Every structure is written in structure tokens, then in C-alpha cells.
Amino acid sequence: MSTLADLAAPRADYTFAFLDEHAKREVRRSLLKAVCIPGYQVPYASREVPMARGWGTGGLQVTLSVIGERDTLKVTDQGADDSVNAVNIRRFVARMTGVVTTTDTLEATLIQSRHRIPEERLREGQILILQVPLPDPFSYLEPSRSKARELHADSDYALLWLRLYEDLTRRGEVMTGADHPVSVHGHYVMAPSPIPRFDVPKLHQAPHLTLLSAGREKKLYAVPPYTDVQPLAFTDVPFQIERQEGWVCAQSGVSGGFMTELPLPGGGARYVLSDTGLLDKLVRARRGEAVTVGETYTELGPEASP
Amino acid sequence: MPELLSVPVPTPAERRNQATFQALLRSLSTPGRPVRVEGDPWFGVALALLDLDVSFATTDKVLAAEYQSTGARQVSWDQADYLFAQQWDRALLGDLKVLRIGSPLAPAESATLLLPAELGGSGPAFEFSGPGVNGHLKVHISGVPDEFWTLRARACRFPLGWDVLLLDQGAGLVMGLPRTTRVAGLEAR
Incomplete structure (x- = not known):
């Protein structure tokens, strides 16, 4: 017959991966x-x-x-x-x-x-x-969670379309920034x-x-x-990504990746790649170290001297 | 947080459940591709999914006792969250008509069905497409009656429907068949 000690797991301060x-x-x-x-x-x-x-x-x-x-x-x-x-x-x-x-x-x-x-x-x-x-996506548009659930069930996304349309009429472009509904x-x-x-x-x-x-x-x-x-977009107003043309990474010298804008004292800004894992590899590659840079989603622009 | 003296180590059960879960996650996110599971899938998959929060139904009396030991409630086919059918027969095909398909407000409150099949062989060919499949995929599945595919097509009206895990006990394989997968027969079966 097995004893309780046989059945129990060995004592540990924490469970593997914390959650029980x-x-x-x-x-x-x-x-x-x-x-x-x-x-x-x-x-x-x-x-x-x-x-x-x-x-x-x-x-x-x-x-x-x-x-x-x-x-x-x-x-x-x-x-x-x-x-x-x-x-x-x-x-x-x-x-x-x-x-x-x-x-x-x-x-x-x-x-x-x-x-x-x-x-x-x-x-x-x-x-x-x-x-x-x-x-x-209805967070700021429909205060009732129950109602939002019904809208999802009906695939009724008119509120989201209306929000995009109001952006266009008031500001001339869609102002979603991050978290654009898809x-x-x-x-x-x-x-x-x-x-x-x-x-x-x-x-x-x-x-x-x-x-x-x-x-x-x-x-x-x-x-x-x-x-x-x-991404939700009107047929005559195509979905647009952030405009970062001409932004060159100050550390790696590449363009084309998503950049973080760092304001400079006295106005102006410098830019660095937001993906620090990639940035680290590009900087090491410039120093002549052997690193493998994978294929990127967007073509990285020609290297300019940073 | 103070430094730990040692890193937590999974117990054998935790290790098995984690590996089984990753196999299930991969199989449902890549329908049509058999994924290897350690041990007997009829035990392993059940232990990875069942506990006192869910209900199950099964056709096998011996396994029913094992499944109940997880704390899961054994209920009828029309109420169960997880359904384990180790054998195909006429009664089973009738039971498939009553499974929970969720509701428009709660499509996730639907059944997950575990069925026997022979995977990876040279049985009847099907063409899978839909989420998780890159274009179209030719898949060989034997041991599944034709009527099943008709019943599935009738039950799965996205977002409603039930999801299937095909288990090949002999080969230790699992294949996911979520409600989103479109299945076309390729040759006369």
C-alpha cells in the first residue's frame, strides 16, 4: 500500500512556473x-x-x-x-x-x-x-460589456467604423495610433x-x-x-502605417525598421531602432562580430553612417 | 524577492501535462499535421484537460473511472465539455448530433471531442484549408466514417461548432480539427 509520502510531490518552495x-x-x-x-x-x-x-x-x-x-x-x-x-x-x-x-x-x-x-x-x-x-475594441465606445458582447455576436462593428469615419471628417486621417482594430x-x-x-x-x-x-x-x-x-480601413482610404520616412537609426545607421524618437535638448530628435534585440545584433555586426540577422518584415534601408 | 536556493522542478505529472498541452496547442493551431504525444493519449490528454471545473462523457467504462479520479463530473453527451469516444459505432454517430456547439454570446462554451483515427498512413485523402493551414494541405486519415464529416459540416457554423482532436493510440499522435478547418474529400472513399 502506498503511503501519503509516496503520493505527495517532494517539498518545494514554489511550483514549476509558479502557477499551480x-x-x-x-x-x-x-x-x-x-x-x-x-x-x-x-x-x-x-x-x-x-x-x-x-x-x-x-x-x-x-x-x-x-x-x-x-x-x-x-x-x-x-x-x-x-x-x-x-x-x-x-x-x-x-x-x-x-x-x-x-x-x-x-x-x-x-x-x-x-x-x-x-x-x-x-x-x-x-x-x-x-x-x-x-x-x-469597443472599450471606449460601448460602456456596457454585455452590449459589447452582443455586438461581437452579431458581428456588428458599426461603432468602430463610425469612429474611423469621425477621425477622417474631423482630422483628415485615422487617429488610432496604436491598437488599430483588426x-x-x-x-x-x-x-x-x-x-x-x-x-x-x-x-x-x-x-x-x-x-x-x-x-x-x-x-x-x-x-x-x-x-x-x-486592419479596419475604408476602400477609398487605405490603411496607413506611421510615417517615419527618412528616419535613420543613430546607433546602427539603418532605416526602415520601427524607430523610437528621442527628443534632443534644444529641439530636434534622434531615432533608434525600437527592437533592441535586432539593434544589438546590427551594432555587433558593424563591429565585425559574427551574428545572424534574420530576414526582417520590412526591408531595412541602406546603412548610412550613424 | 529573495534569491531561491534552487529552481523549481516540475513533478512527473506536471512535466507530462505541460508537454501534452503544448502538443494539443500545436495540433489545434496547425490542423492536419499530426503531433506526437508521449504515452497513451487516451490517458495523457484527459489528465492534461480534466479537473473539477469541467465535465466529460465517455463510451469506455474503464477509462470513465480514471477520468472521474481527476474530479471531473461524468455527464450526458449533450452537456459534456470533453467527450472521449474510444470506438466508432452507430450510437456514437447519433450522439454527435446533440453535442454543445456554444451560443452566439458564448461560442467557447462548446464541446471538445476526442475521437480515434489512424493518422499519417495512406488512408483516404482530404484537403484541409482555413486558419492554421498554409493554403491547402493534403491529409490522410483512416478509420473515420464518412458520416462524421457530414455531421461535422452540419454542426460547425463559425463561430459555433465543436472542436475535434483525433487520437492515434498506436502511433502516439494527435491531430487537431478546430471548427474553422474546411475539409474536402479528395477521392471516393
């Missing part, structure tokens, strides 16, 4: 349904994690539920691997799982990101986990998280799996690989 098995299983079941219904916001329990709601707890719970010992993790915040949010999440997951971490998009199997999709093309098998503050698989319209419009086309027919999760709002959703993702 029951919490993980709940997130996992929701993720599987999310993949089956692209763009639909699946409710989930959203447990406590040692981080304040609104700081990436949704993304973190998905990462903790998906990750295994053999995964390689990259965490970025607005493209940066070295910001406080990214460093803390990466260190926390590494302590709780012992996985290898990286800043190189090509090496990562899991990429948790806040507000950016890396510049180097993601490939089949990679999983991108986006942190989402407001999962519902239609997924021709049915649900979803918030792609506050990625710049520059990143939105990267989701269309992408070879990788994208998981999006909002911890505070307790919703998660997904874009499977090779799925249609179309």
Missing part, C-alpha cells in the same frame, strides 16, 4: 478554445501573480501556462529587452522555470511582448504572447494590443501563433498561424 497545476489547466483549456475561435475573447479566471494588474499579468499567466523546461524565452517591452517590465518578467519566469532566456528573436521559442512585434520574421512553431491592457478570419474584430500600426500587417497570414491575454480584464484570445488579419 489547477490554475494552469484552466488557462490551457481557455487557450485551446481561443485558438479554435480566432479573435474571440475567451474569459478566464486570471489568478494572482506577484505583479500588479496592468503590468503584463495576462501575458505572464499565458507564458507560465505554456512554458516547458526546453523552451527559450524572450521578453520585450516596447521592443526593448532591457526595460524594467521586460527585465522583471524575464527574471521571474527564469527563476520559476530555469529556462534559457535570450534577446535574440531567432533563438526564442516563446516571445512575451508588450506593444511590439519583433522586426525579424517569426517562423512556424514560435509563439508570440502579447500583453493586452484593453482586449475589447478583423480576424473575417468575423470577430479584435484589439491587436497597443502595437503600432507598423506592426499590424505582420499578423496577416503569419506563420507563428499569436496569443493575447489581458490579466486585469480576464480575457484571452488568439490568432492561429496562417489566419487572415485585416
Whole structure:
């Protein structure tokens, strides 16, 4: 007869990947349904994690539920691997799982990101986990969650179209900035998280799996690989990405990637690539080190001297 | 947070559940491609998905006891979240007509169906397309009655429908068949 000691797991300070098995299983079941219904916001329990709601707890719970010992993790915040949010999440997951971490998009199997999709093309098998503050594109337009759910069920996105139209009539252009609403698989319209419009086309027919999760709002959703993702745009006013023509990265000398604008004292600005993982590799390549730079979504302009 | 003396190590059950879940996630996000699962999928997949928050139905009395040990409630086919059918028969095809397909307000409150099939062989060919499939994919699946595909086409009206995981016990493979996948028969079966 087995004793209680035989049945119990050995004593440990923390469970592997922090969340207990029951919490993980709940997130996992929701993720599987999310993949089956692209763009639909699946409710989930959203447990406590040692981080304040609104700081990436949704993304973190998905990462903790998906990750295994053999995964390689990259965490970025607005493209940066070295910001406080990214460093803390990466260190926390590494302590709780012992996985290898990286800043190189090509090496990562899991990429948790806040507000950016890396510049180097993601490939089949990679999983991108986006942190989402407001999962519902109706957030600022329809105060009732129940009513918003009905609008999604009816595929009635007139409010979103009206918002785009009002932008056009008042300001002459669509003012969504980040988080431009996208239609997924021709049915649900979803918030792609506050990625710049520059990143939105990267989701269309992408070879990788994208998981999006909002911890505070307790919703998660997904874009499977090779799925249609179309930004909402009028036929006579095409979707436009941010205008960054002529912006050259001050550290790597390339143009064409998404840039961070750094204001200079006394006016003017300098620009650096927002994707620091790529920037690091480009700078090392300039110094003559052997690095592998992957194919990028947008063609990087010719190198000018920085 | 103070430094930990050691990194947490998964228990064998946690390790198995995580690996099984990643296999299920990959199989449902790439329909038509068989994905390897460790051990007997009829146990492994159930243990990775079931607990006291969900319900199940099964045709197998022996496995029913195992599944109940997870805390999941055994209910009728028209109410279950997860349905495990280890054998194809006439009664099963009748049962498929009553599965939960979700509602327009809650399409995720729908059944997930686990069915036996032989994957990766040279059985009847189908052409898969839709999310997760790069263009079109030729897939060989044997051991699934023709009537199943008709029933599935009738039940799956996006966003409503049920999702299927085809399990090949002999080969240790799982293939995802989410409601979004369009399936066309390629040759007379």
C-alpha cells in the first residue's frame, strides 16, 4: 500500500512556473478554445501573480501556462529587452522555470511582448504572447460589456467604423495610433494590443501563433498561424502605417525598421531602432562580430553612417 | 524577492501535462499535421484537460473511472465539455448530433471531442484549408466514417461548432480539427 509520502510531490518552495497545476489547466483549456475561435475573447479566471494588474499579468499567466523546461524565452517591452517590465518578467519566469532566456528573436521559442512585434520574421512553431491592457475594441465606445458582447455576436462593428469615419471628417486621417482594430478570419474584430500600426500587417497570414491575454480584464484570445488579419480601413482610404520616412537609426545607421524618437535638448530628435534585440545584433555586426540577422518584415534601408 | 536556493522542478505529472498541452496547442493551431504525444493519449490528454471545473462523457467504462479520479463530473453527451469516444459505432454517430456547439454570446462554451483515427498512413485523402493551414494541405486519415464529416459540416457554423482532436493510440499522435478547418474529400472513399 502506498503511503501519503509516496503520493505527495517532494517539498518545494514554489511550483514549476509558479502557477499551480489547477490554475494552469484552466488557462490551457481557455487557450485551446481561443485558438479554435480566432479573435474571440475567451474569459478566464486570471489568478494572482506577484505583479500588479496592468503590468503584463495576462501575458505572464499565458507564458507560465505554456512554458516547458526546453523552451527559450524572450521578453520585450516596447521592443526593448532591457526595460524594467521586460527585465522583471524575464527574471521571474527564469527563476520559476530555469529556462534559457535570450534577446535574440531567432533563438526564442516563446516571445512575451508588450506593444511590439519583433522586426525579424517569426517562423512556424514560435509563439508570440502579447500583453493586452484593453482586449475589447469597443472599450471606449460601448460602456456596457454585455452590449459589447452582443455586438461581437452579431458581428456588428458599426461603432468602430463610425469612429474611423469621425477621425477622417474631423482630422483628415485615422487617429488610432496604436491598437488599430483588426478583423480576424473575417468575423470577430479584435484589439491587436497597443502595437503600432507598423506592426499590424505582420499578423496577416503569419506563420507563428499569436496569443493575447489581458490579466486585469480576464480575457484571452488568439490568432492561429496562417489566419487572415485585416486592419479596419475604408476602400477609398487605405490603411496607413506611421510615417517615419527618412528616419535613420543613430546607433546602427539603418532605416526602415520601427524607430523610437528621442527628443534632443534644444529641439530636434534622434531615432533608434525600437527592437533592441535586432539593434544589438546590427551594432555587433558593424563591429565585425559574427551574428545572424534574420530576414526582417520590412526591408531595412541602406546603412548610412550613424 | 529573495534569491531561491534552487529552481523549481516540475513533478512527473506536471512535466507530462505541460508537454501534452503544448502538443494539443500545436495540433489545434496547425490542423492536419499530426503531433506526437508521449504515452497513451487516451490517458495523457484527459489528465492534461480534466479537473473539477469541467465535465466529460465517455463510451469506455474503464477509462470513465480514471477520468472521474481527476474530479471531473461524468455527464450526458449533450452537456459534456470533453467527450472521449474510444470506438466508432452507430450510437456514437447519433450522439454527435446533440453535442454543445456554444451560443452566439458564448461560442467557447462548446464541446471538445476526442475521437480515434489512424493518422499519417495512406488512408483516404482530404484537403484541409482555413486558419492554421498554409493554403491547402493534403491529409490522410483512416478509420473515420464518412458520416462524421457530414455531421461535422452540419454542426460547425463559425463561430459555433465543436472542436475535434483525433487520437492515434498506436502511433502516439494527435491531430487537431478546430471548427474553422474546411475539409474536402479528395477521392471516393
